Amino acid sequence: MNKMKTILQTIDLKMIYQIGKIPVNALRGVNLTVNEGEFVAIMGPSGCGKSTMLHILGGMLKPSSGSVLIDGQDLSKMSDSSRTELRRQKIGFVFQKFNLFPTLTAEGNIRLAERIRANGNHKNEGERRTEILRLLNLEGRLNHKPLELSGGEQQRVAIARALVGHPAIVLADEPTGNLDSENSQVVLKMLQELNKKFGQTIIMITHSPEAAGITQRIVQMRDGQIVK
Amino acid sequence: MDSLVMANLSQRPVRTIISAVGVALGIVLVILMVGLSHGMLQEQGRRNSNVGAEILFTRPNNYGPGTSSVLSLPVQYAPEISKVSGVQAVSPIGQYLKPSNQSFGMEMVEGVDIESYQKVTNLSISEGKNLTTDDEVIIDPVYSRDKKVKVGDSIDLFGHKFYVSGIYQPEIGARMKIKLSMMQNLLGSKDRCSFVFVKCKPKYSQEQVAENILTALPDNKVLFTREIQELYEKGLPVVNVFVKAVVVVSIIISVLVIMLAMYTTIIERTREIGVLKSLGASKQFIVFEIEKEALLISVLGTLLGYLVAITGRWLIIKNTSLIIELEPKWLFYAALVGILSGLLGALYPALRVANQDPVKALSYE
Numbered sequence: 315m316n317k318m319k320t321i322l323q324t325i326d327l328k329m330i331y332q333i334g335k336i337p338v339n340a341l342r343g344v345n346l347t348v349n350e351g352e353f354v355a356i357m358g359p360s361g362c363g364k365s366t367m368l369h370i371l372g373g374m375l376k377p378s379s380g381s382v383l384i385d386g387q388d389l390s391k392m393s394d395s396s397r398t399e400l401r402r403q404k405i406g407f408v409f410q411k412f413n414l415f416p417t418l419t420a421e422g423n424i425r426l427a428e429r430i431r432a433n434g435n436h437k438n439e440g441e442r443r444t445e446i447l448r449l450l451n452l453e454g455r456l457n458h459k460p461l462e463l464s465g466g467e468q469q470r471v472a473i474a475r476a477l478v479g480h481p482a483i484v485l486a487d488e489p490t491g492n493l494d495s496e497n498s499q500v501v502l503k504m505l506q507e508l509n510k511k512f513g514q515t516i517i518m519i520t521h522s523p524e525a526a527g528i529t530q531r532i533v534q535m536r537d538g539q540i541v542k
Numbered sequence: 543m544d545s546l547v548m549a550n551l552s553q554r555p556v557r558t559i560i561s562a563v564g565v566a567l568g569i570v571l572v573i574l575m576v577g578l579s580h581g582m583l584q585e586q587g588r589r590n591s592n593v594g595a596e597i598l599f600t601r602p603n604n605y606g607p608g609t610s611s612v613l614s615l616p617v618q619y620a621p622e623i624s625k626v627s628g629v630q631a632v633s634p635i636g637q638y639l640k641p642s643n644q645s646f647g648m649e650m651v652e653g654v655d656i657e658s659y660q661k662v663t664n665l666s667i668s669e670g671k672n673l674t675t676d677d678e679v680i681i682d683p684v685y686s687r688d689k690k691v692k693v694g695d696s697i698d699l700f701g702h703k704f705y706v707s708g709i710y711q712p713e714i715g716a717r718m719k720i721k722l723s724m725m726q727n728l729l730g731s732k733d734r735c736s737f738v739f740v741k742c743k744p745k746y747s748q749e750q751v752a753e754n755i756l757t758a759l760p761d762n763k764v765l766f767t768r769e770i771q772e773l774y775e776k777g778l779p780v781v782n783v784f785v786k787a788v789v790v791v792s793i794i795i796s797v798l799v800i801m802l803a804m805y806t807t808i809i810e811r812t813r814e815i816g817v818l819k820s821l822g823a824s825k826q827f828i829v830f831e832i833e834k835e836a837l838l839i840s841v842l843g844t845l846l847g848y849l850v851a852i853t854g855r856w857l858i859i860k861n862t863s864l865i866i867e868l869e870p871k872w873l874f875y876a877a878l879v880g881i882l883s884g885l886l887g888a889l890y891p892a893l894r895v896a897n898q899d900p901v902k903a904l905s906y907e
Contacts, residue, residue, distance in 0.1 A: 374820065374900045395824065402822025413817045413904070417549035426546060430821045475821070 318349035320383075321482055321515050322371065327380035329366050329538075340366040342538040343380070348483075351513040353506070355526035358535035364519045365487060367535070371517065372405045372485050373397035385482050402431055406476030406484040410491035412468040414460040420471045421456040424478060431479030446474050449511065450504055466497030470504060477508065484508075486518040490525050502528050547835045550807070557807060562843035564799025565880045568792035569847025572876040574854055574866060575788040579781050581867035586650070587771040593714045594663040595633070595739035596748045598765040599623055599755060613638075613653075613731035617722075619759065620658075620738050626754045628746035633658035634735035636725045637716060640700070642863050649863060650716035651699055653725025653735070662741040663714060669693055670708030676724040678707035685717035688863060700728040739767075789875070793883045796843070800836055800887030808832065808891045815895050816903030825896035832892035833885055840884025844877045851876075 329341040340363045348354055356364050369375040370382060373389050376397070382389040384404055389397055414423050424443065447453050450470040460468050469489060476484050486505065490498035506528050508514045518529065526532045534542035551558045590598075601614055613636050620634045636653030656673045659665060670693035673680055679697055686692060686709050697704050697718065704720060726732050742751045752764045808815070818828055855866045 369901050372820065374904075398819070398822060398824050401820070402824075405822070407820040409817075409820075409904070413813065413820075415546065415549070415814055415817070417553040418546065422545075422549065427821050430818070430823045430827065433824075 318351070320347055321350040321352075321385055322346070322348040322517070323381075323383040324367075324371070325381040325383075327367070327370065327382060328378050329363070329370065329375070330378045339538050341370075341377070341380075344535075344538070344540055346533065346540060348515060348517060350482075350515055351509070352531060353509040353516045353529045354518070355529040355532045356517065356519045356535060357521065357523075357526055357532055360521075362535045363538040364535055368485050368487055368517070368519055371483070372407060373401040402433060403479070404482040406479075406481035408469070408472050408476045408484060408486040408489045410488040412460070412465070412472045412492070414468055414471055414475070416460050419457050419459050420452060420463065420467075420474075423460075423471055424456075424475050427475040428478045442480070443474075443478065446477050446508075449507060450474050464497065465493050466500050469493060469497070469501050473501070473504065473508070477512075477514070482515060484514055484516045486516060488519055488521065490520070490522060498522070498525065546831055547838060550811075550835060551838060554807065557803060558839060558842070561799060561803035561839045562846050564803070565796045565840050565843025565884055566847035566850055567799075568796040568883060569844055569876045569880045570851045570854065571788055571792045571795070572879055573847070573851035573868070573872060574858075576785050576872050576876075577851075577855065577866040577868055578858075578864060579784060580869065580872075581865035582648075583781060584771070584867060585865045589713050589715055591767050591769075591771040592712060593739060593767055594665075595631075595741045596767055597740035597742065597752055597755070598737050598767055598770070599632075599740055599759075600737035600763050600765070602761065602763045613726065613729060613734035613736055615735050615737060617733045617735050619762075620735075622759060623738055623740055623755055626751070626758050628743050628751035628754055629740055630743040631658060631661040631741040633662045633739045634722060635659070635715070635737055635739060636722050636729075636731070636734070637736040638700075638725065638729065649718065651725070652716035652719045653722035654719050655722050656719075659719075659739075662739045664712065665710050665714060667708040668711045670706070672708055673719065673721055674707065676721055676727075677702075677704055679704040679718050679720045680708045680710045681706055681719075682713050682717045683709055683711065684713060700725075702728060740764075789879060792876075792879050793886075796840075796880055796883030797887040800839065800884045801890060803839070804832060804836055804888040805891040808895045812895070812898070812903050812906040815898060816900050816906065819898075819900035819903065828896040829889075829892040832888050832895070836884045836888030836892075837881065840881045843884070844880040847876065847880060848873070 324344050324346045327341050327344040331338045331340055344367060356367070358364050366375065370377050377390050380390060384400060387400060389400065392400065415426065418426060447456070450473060452467070452470055452474060455463060455467055463471065489505070490501055493501060502525055505516055505518070509516050518525070520526050533540055599619065617634045620632045623629055624632045633655055638651050639648050640651060642649045667680065679699065681691060691697065691706055693706050693708060695706050697706060699718070699720065722735060726734060740751070740755065742748055748766055752766070755764055756762065815828060855868060858864050858866060
């Protein structure tokens with residue numbers, strides 16, 4: 315039996331925001347381990363620290379204390395530029411509001427991400443891009459700008475964008491939160507396929523039990539802690 | 543196409559055009575103002591160096607003909623100079639720079655003692671007759687052609703009506719000449735002039751005569767008319783200060799326009815900057831993208847500025863008495879001013895946004 319490789323691990327992760335003079339404990343010692351190829355859902359009520367944790371896992375926030383190991387590298391000890399570098403190499407984000415560049419076409423959005431991920435090195439991503447676009451059923455929509463696409467299509471473009479450059483982990487922040495049930499189903503099914511077909515590690519925040527139901531593991535959070 | 547820069551420029555055409563116009567304004571200012579000051583000076587220098595007299599005697603703070611509108615030199619210097627060894631003839635000249643009567647711009651008028659003036663210069667009357675009365679003015683052929691003025695017509699100078707008595711040749715000094723005594727009366731500068739032209743006797747070197755003059759009349763200044771054009775081409779100190787001021791004002795305008803344009807557009811795109819950061823874009827990448835946008839706007843503004851400046855120059859020359867030099871060196875400097883100002887103006891917004899917290903940027907509505 316193959317031993318699964320740990321791709322992400324948090325150790326006693328704490329985050330304290332200072333709001334005026336009042337310290338707010340957003341995370342109170344989170345310990346989480348995610349293996350390579352896992353599809354994990356993080357659930358919990360609003361304000362329980364899910365988004366804070368996702369931002370820390372993606373290197374966009376520095377934790378107050380504790381460690382975050384991504385593929386063996388400790389994010390919490392890194393400088394801002396090193397965290398940016400790690401995010402560029404290993405993290406793909408999918409947002410609730412899609413966050414596509416409105417002035418660029420679907421293809422432009424994807425190629426921009428490729429350019430950032432390549433960091434000046436010319437990489438031929440054509441084959442992988444074609445495969446992803448086929449899987450996400452976007453081949454016929456590449457020349458359209460975001461406002462010409464449906465919500466489901468926009469989110470699929472955002473997923474394609476997150477996948478360029480082979481990120482080790484995709485962090486999805488309520489990816490179906492802005493979609494109707496039909497489009498939600500399509501997007502969830504595609505995330506599931508990406509996980510199965512490419513072995514893509516996905517950590518998804520969701521309020522929807524239905525969305526969480528397609529993942530391999532559900533992590534419940536409450537008051538800045540993992541409760542289950 | 544993944545070019546955010548091109549997409550942003552084409553998606554916000556009004557902002558792009560306004561920013562480019564702002565840069566163009568600086569370019570036009572540099573090209574026209576510098577061209578105008580140099581053009582007028584060089585033309586003035588050429589006309590004054592053709593005068594025939596070899597030496598110009600003036601006060602120490604006067605840089606040459608055409609640089610002062612004040613009759614500051616007592617006419618009594620002229621007979622004193624005429625006694626100096628090696629001096630053949632002298633002629634006191636009054637020069638006054640006034641706003642043009644018929645168009646935008648300035649015009650130079652000279653007050654001359656016509657008899658002594660013709661002894662030190664090679665001026666001759668080609669049409670009509672010489673200056674004889676106080677109400678007469680003689681003009682050169684260029685003035686006659688450009689202003690469509692002919693012998694017998696009247697010209698209003700200093701609120702007084704003058705009649706054109708004749709047209710003189712060659713083009714030397716100011717294009718309009720009246721009697722020095724009349725100019726002194728009208729300006730309230732009795733017995734004063736701007737400078738004195740000195741003609742040297744044959745066999746005397748100009749340098750020797752100049753030295754003799756300064757020995758006889760120390761604490762004054764002599765210029766060789768052969769050097770006047772070069773002096774004007776180098777630029778007079780006051781004009782050089784003006785040119786520098788124009789360049790600085792142009793830089794400030796371009797920097798502010800680009801800074802404002804980039805700042806507002808970046809505030810609009812705060813969320814997009816957050817997305818770029820989430821994709822792993824480094825600070826350098828973000829600064830570079832914004833600078834590329836500023837560079838393109840600056841290049842666009844520079845080209846627009848060239849177009850407006852060249853068209854403007856053509857219109858100004860056609861409709862006024864102004865002369866504007868289009869110097870390749872200053873075309874290059876103007877482009878440099880536009881482009882560097884654009885890059886500089888975008889730098890602060892770029893650095894500010896590149897250092898922004900990505901989580902805050904992503905939550906920007």
